[in-house]
Amino acid sequence: MGQLVKFMDCISRYETDVYYYVPEFIRLKQRQWEQAKARWQAERTAEASGWLETGETWDGWLDKPSWWERLTKRWRRRAALTEEEPFSFAPMARPAATLEELKQQFLDELFELQLKWASSTMMYVSSLDEAVYGDETLKYFLQRFPDTHLCFYRPVAMVGKAPVELETMVLTPSAIWCIAFVEGRSDNIVMASTGRFWVERAGTSETRRVNPVVSLRRTEQIVSDIFRNHAVDWPIHLVLLNRYGYIDSGGLFPFVRYIDKRNYEEWFSRLRRSALPLRHGQLKAAEALLRHCASFYDRRQDENMSGEEGQQ
16 A cells, blocks of 8 residues: 655645654554454354354454454554554444455555545644545555555645645655656547647547646656755656556657556556565655645644644
8 A cells, every 4th residue: 555645735744754654654554454354354264163143243242342443442552652643443334245345444444544644743734625535546546556655646845935736756666756647538549749738539529638748847857856955866757647548649758658558557567566665765755855845734723722824
């Protein structure tokens, strides 16, 4: 599961210590998943042997808190040690029928936890729109990539005193991928050009869309400047992504990697299968980027503090 290090212009606890929170997230996730899986398997075994009725759980039979509530308590104990607020997981609507279903339930709950980490610290919090929880593109980055992949989702960088929205970036142990989506209807064809607008063809209809290379190059330039100023040596790749259709590049912009329906599975599988561990240079790059990202937030009301808005 990719880590949501920065979400738009929200304050993130990764900003406070990226060297601590990145490996800590991996440890917590792995430990909680192993415990959840072990308990699920124990319940299936007990159910098969007749100790439990179908659909009943060990928690109900023993009249004890559910396994998910136990995980919550462990997260809370860990949170207390780091002076973070406790996290609460929503109870499962129904027991998972298969291990894959359990895994998806776990990822969905962890997705909400990631949004908390990416929008709050101990003292400050940024507001989130409810629509964020249904953002399928965000879920794609967080639920389909390895834990060592750090996601900057539509971050806002401060260039001088001006905020500039960048394309989504995935910082891996080997490179940083700046990704712009050019998706639309299934089997569409996006026609590249040097002009301000590109043409998207879907069936018999044609629509215009803003040339995405402009934003990609702006993102590349800002990231390059940040890396240079902080002595970070990390490869930067530019990607135009159309998972469900095609991109007709016309031989333009050779510095961009065109990923569409024809080569998407190969590109995605290569990233997902990456077995490289976290690297110090990767965390140094993340720290440099976070230093130059904008954050807008309020003081937590439950800390008896005023509601002054801040920027970092």
